[in-house]
Amino acid sequence: EDQVTQSPEALRLQEGESSSLNCSYTVSGLRGLFWYRQDPGKGPEFLFTLYSAGEEKEKERLKATLTKKESFLHITAPKPEDSATYLCAVIYGGATNKLIFGTGTLLAVQP
Amino acid sequence: KAGVTQTPRYLIKTRGQQVTLSCSPISGHRSVSWYQQTPGQGLQFLFEYFSETQRNKGNFPGRFSGRQFSNSRSEMNVSTLELGDSALYLCASSNDRGVETQYFGPGTRLLVL
Numbered sequence: 001e002d003q004v005t006q007s008p009e010a011l012r013l014q015e016g017e018s019s020s021l022n023c024s025y026t027v028s029g030l031r032g033l034f035w036y037r038q039d040p041g042k043g044p045e046f047l048f049t050l051y052s053a054g055e056e057k058e059k060e061r062l063k064a065t066l067t068k069k070e071s072f073l074h075i076t077a078p079k080p081e082d083s084a085t086y087l088c089a090v091i092y093g094g095a096t097n098k099l100i101f102g103t104g105t106l107l108a109v110q111p
Numbered sequence: 112k113a114g115v116t117q118t119p120r121y122l123i124k125t126r127g128q129q130v131t132l133s134c135s136p137i138s139g140h141r142s143v144s145w146y147q148q149t150p151g152q153g154l155q156f157l158f159e160y161f162s163e164t165q166r167n168k169g170n171f172p173g174r175f176s177g178r179q180f181s182n183s184r185s186e187m188n189v190s191t192l193e194l195g196d197s198a199l200y201l202c203a204s205s206n207d208r209g210v211e212t213q214y215f216g217p218g219t220r221l222l223v224l
Contacts, residue, residue: 036215043115043201043215044154087154097167101154 002027004090006102013109016077021105023088024070031097033071035064036087038104044087047073078109113138115204115216123222129190132219136183136204142166143185144213145177148199160185189221197223 004025013019025033032051036044048057050066057064061082063074073086089101116135124130136143144167145157156169160179179185183204189196199220205213 041217043203043217046212046214049212089154099156099167099169101156103153 002092002098002100004088004100004102006086006088006105008105009103010106011108013075013078013107015079015109015111018074018076018078020075021073021086021107022070023073023102025090026069027090027092027098027100029092031091031093033066034089034091035062035071035073036089038085038087047086075107078107080109080111083107083109115202115214117200117202117216117219119219120217121220121222123224124192125224126192126194128192129188130192130221132187132189132200132202132221134185134187134202134204134216136185136202137214140204140206140214141183142205142213143179143183144203144205145185145187146201146203147171148201148218149197154201157187192223194223197221 007022032049034049035047037047038044048064053066053068055066061076065072085104085106087101087104091097091099115137118133134143142161144159146154147157148154157171157175158165158177159167163179174190177187199218201215201218203213203215
């Protein structure tokens with residue numbers, strides 16, 4: 001079954017305590033993997049797109065990496081404003097694009 | 112540049128009724144996608160419209176339908192509402208690359224009683 005699994009479901013960090021979020025996927029014909037940030041009461045905000053294994057992208061304290069089976073979102077020295085739900089999604093398939101999301105990781109960064 | 116706007120932001124309906132949600136994409140974007148977000152199922156893709164044509168569709172029953180107008184604005188309709196349709200409905204717009212570069216609106220929160 002095609003699916004995207006994110007772990008952990010929730011993560012609490014102290015300010016400055018670096019960590020990683022995981023997104024593993026089992027789909028055929030991966031075309032791209034996306035990371036989003038979602039704040040309460042708002043729509044997801046696009047962060048990164050990764051297309052091939054070995055690819056890395058960075059934005060401020062965030063770095064996303066991709067392998068053939070999973071992606072990691074590394075958060076370096078997080079701040080309280082990084083608190084949010086982080087979602088990953090994959091687009092896959094041949095002639096017809098299919099898009100599925102993981103259920104997200106709720107990150108809380110305490111000062 | 113103005114972002115994606117959705118109306119209404121909140122809606123309460125009763126079972127059996129129908130509802131229409133509206134989405135105005137970012138200026139110049141021709142692709143509009145709709146999603147349902149619930150605590151149990153997460154974000155699920157409903158459908159995508161591009162230049163007034165449905166280009167992609169998720170696994171939802173026929174009660175869920177949509178359309179796109181010539182100005183790229185889109186509406187989503189849900190007929191014969193069920194309690195399980197209570198959710199946050201998100202609209203996202205993108206340029207010609209479709210869902211690969213999409214920007215989300217704030218969503219419409221629908222409560223079915």
